[in-house]
Amino acid sequence: MKNLFRSRLPLPLTVAQITRLSIQSRLALEEIEDWYDRFVVCYPYGHISFKEFQIYLKQLNIYNGHEQYQISKMIIKQMFYILNKNQSKKLNFEEFFQFNLLINQESEENKLKFIFKLYDKQTKIYYNQKEIQNILLHMFNLLNISRGSHEIIQIIDTILIHLHLNNQNIKICWNTFCKTVLNKPFLFKLLLSSNNDNFDEILVTRL
Secondary structure, eight states: OOOOOOOOOOOOOOHHHHHHHHHHTOOOOHHHHHHHHHHHHHEEEEEEEEEHHHHHHHHHHHHTTTOOOEEEEEEEHHHHHHHTTTTSSSSEEHHHHHHHHHTTTHHHHHHHHHTTTTTTOOOOEOHHHHHHHHHHHHHHHHHHHHOOOHHHHHHHHHHHHHHHHHOSSEEHHHHHHHHHHHHHHHHHHHHHHOSOOOOOHHHHOOO
């Protein structure tokens, strides 16, 4: 007779998994195991549902002192979809770990590329200028991209002016906005700029 009762406890990481994650993160093998042990304590089934991911992001914002920034559900859904490489509708440890690597170790350029891939290819969603500013402000804070809120707004305004979309009364297609910024290096470079850079000089260099 087959055993009808199966353990829901997650399987331990394999040596190959631990080694791969250690190389990617430049963390010791023991640190990877510690990460996994804490993950299983928090998520005993070995995965994170979409609802749990929402809660995790909220806790992350509170921990980083950004509790006033709430990311929209649509953006969180796209984030979850991109992170969920195996399309299981839940994040396993490796997917969760990669997300934390993105936050803590990746370059600002890679973080920005991640942000501008957060659009639904099937559904076009429109935002006004203020909403786009808020989305980017919240994502910059979540991913630890060091920009002040005034600086982010200034950069977004400069991009929208260049695209002739600097009208607070019009709705902007988020999909088109993301793809345009990704496909126009000089606009992407504006987002990588800081207060020490000259926005006009970047635009003139492009010309």
